[in-house]
Amino acid sequence: MKNKLRFILPRLIALTAVVGLASLIIGTIFKLLLFTTILFAIGAFMVAKMRNREIRGLKMGRAPIYPNRHTEARVDRAIVPLQKHRAQKNATIVPVY
Numbered sequence: 040m041k042n043k044l045r046f047i048l049p050r051l052i053a054l055t056a057v058v059g060l061a062s063l064i065i066g067t068i069f070k071l072l073l074f075t076t077i078l079f080a081i082g083a084f085m086v087a088k089m090r091n092r093e094i095r096g097l098k099m100g101r102a103p104i105y106p107n108r109h110t111e112a113r114v115d116r117a118i119v120p121l122q123k124h125r126a127q128k129n130a131t132i133v134p135v136y
Protein backbone atom coordinates (compact mmCIF):
# COMPACT_ATOMS: atom_id res chain seq x y z
CA MET A 40 0.00 0.00 0.00
CA LYS A 41 2.87 2.36 0.77
CA ASN A 42 4.32 1.77 -2.69
CA LYS A 43 1.03 2.59 -4.36
CA LEU A 44 0.69 5.76 -2.30
CA ARG A 45 4.27 6.82 -3.13
CA PHE A 46 3.51 6.18 -6.80
CA ILE A 47 0.13 8.00 -6.94
CA LEU A 48 0.71 10.91 -4.54
CA PRO A 49 3.21 12.95 -6.67
CA ARG A 50 1.07 12.49 -9.77
CA LEU A 51 -2.06 13.51 -7.86
CA ILE A 52 -0.32 16.65 -6.55
CA ALA A 53 0.89 17.55 -10.07
CA LEU A 54 -2.57 16.93 -11.53
CA THR A 55 -4.15 19.10 -8.82
CA ALA A 56 -1.68 21.91 -9.54
CA VAL A 57 -2.34 21.71 -13.31
CA VAL A 58 -6.13 21.73 -12.86
CA GLY A 59 -5.88 24.65 -10.40
CA LEU A 60 -3.70 26.64 -12.80
CA ALA A 61 -6.06 25.90 -15.71
CA SER A 62 -9.09 27.01 -13.70
CA LEU A 63 -7.24 30.19 -12.69
CA ILE A 64 -6.48 30.99 -16.34
CA ILE A 65 -10.04 30.26 -17.49
CA GLY A 66 -11.44 32.39 -14.66
CA THR A 67 -9.14 35.27 -15.59
CA ILE A 68 -10.19 35.07 -19.24
CA PHE A 69 -13.86 35.08 -18.21
CA LYS A 70 -13.35 38.11 -15.95
CA LEU A 71 -11.54 40.00 -18.73
CA LEU A 72 -14.36 39.28 -21.19
CA LEU A 73 -16.95 40.38 -18.65
CA PHE A 74 -15.01 43.57 -17.90
CA THR A 75 -14.65 44.47 -21.60
CA THR A 76 -18.35 43.79 -22.19
CA ILE A 77 -19.31 46.11 -19.35
CA LEU A 78 -16.94 48.82 -20.63
CA PHE A 79 -18.34 48.47 -24.16
CA ALA A 80 -21.92 48.77 -22.85
CA ILE A 81 -21.07 51.90 -20.86
CA GLY A 82 -19.32 53.42 -23.88
CA ALA A 83 -22.24 52.64 -26.21
CA PHE A 84 -24.66 54.19 -23.71
CA MET A 85 -22.58 57.36 -23.46
CA VAL A 86 -22.27 57.67 -27.25
CA ALA A 87 -26.04 57.26 -27.65
CA LYS A 88 -26.69 59.95 -25.04
CA MET A 89 -24.25 62.37 -26.72
CA ARG A 90 -25.77 61.67 -30.16
CA ASN A 91 -29.30 62.33 -28.85
CA ARG A 92 -28.15 65.55 -27.19
CA GLU A 93 -26.50 66.67 -30.44
CA ILE A 94 -29.60 65.89 -32.49
CA ARG A 95 -31.82 67.78 -30.03
CA GLY A 96 -29.44 70.74 -30.16
CA LEU A 97 -29.51 70.82 -33.96
CA LYS A 98 -33.31 70.72 -34.02
CA MET A 99 -33.67 73.56 -31.56
CA GLY A 100 -31.23 76.12 -32.94
CA ARG A 101 -31.36 75.77 -36.72
CA ALA A 102 -34.82 76.86 -37.87
CA PRO A 103 -35.72 80.56 -37.95
CA ILE A 104 -38.63 81.69 -35.83
CA TYR A 105 -40.63 83.10 -38.74
CA PRO A 106 -39.37 81.40 -41.91
CA ASN A 107 -41.76 83.18 -44.31
CA ARG A 108 -41.18 86.65 -42.94
CA HIS A 109 -38.52 88.68 -44.73
CA THR A 110 -36.61 91.65 -43.42
CA GLU A 111 -37.90 94.00 -46.12
CA ALA A 112 -41.64 93.96 -46.74
CA ARG A 113 -42.14 93.52 -50.50
CA VAL A 114 -45.51 92.86 -52.02
CA ASP A 115 -44.28 90.91 -55.04
CA ARG A 116 -42.87 87.99 -52.99
CA ALA A 117 -45.03 84.95 -52.55
CA ILE A 118 -45.40 83.09 -49.29
CA VAL A 119 -43.36 79.90 -49.52
CA PRO A 120 -44.83 76.89 -47.72
CA LEU A 121 -42.56 74.99 -45.36
CA GLN A 122 -43.60 71.60 -46.68
CA LYS A 123 -44.24 70.66 -50.25
CA HIS A 124 -47.85 69.97 -51.10
CA ARG A 125 -48.41 66.37 -51.99
CA ALA A 126 -51.06 65.68 -54.57
CA GLN A 127 -53.48 63.04 -53.40
CA LYS A 128 -53.75 60.02 -55.62
CA ASN A 129 -57.15 58.95 -56.79
CA ALA A 130 -58.39 55.78 -55.18
CA THR A 131 -58.39 52.83 -57.55
CA ILE A 132 -59.61 49.28 -57.29
CA VAL A 133 -56.99 46.75 -58.26
CA PRO A 134 -58.40 43.35 -59.20
CA VAL A 135 -56.57 40.35 -57.76
CA TYR A 136 -56.66 37.21 -59.89
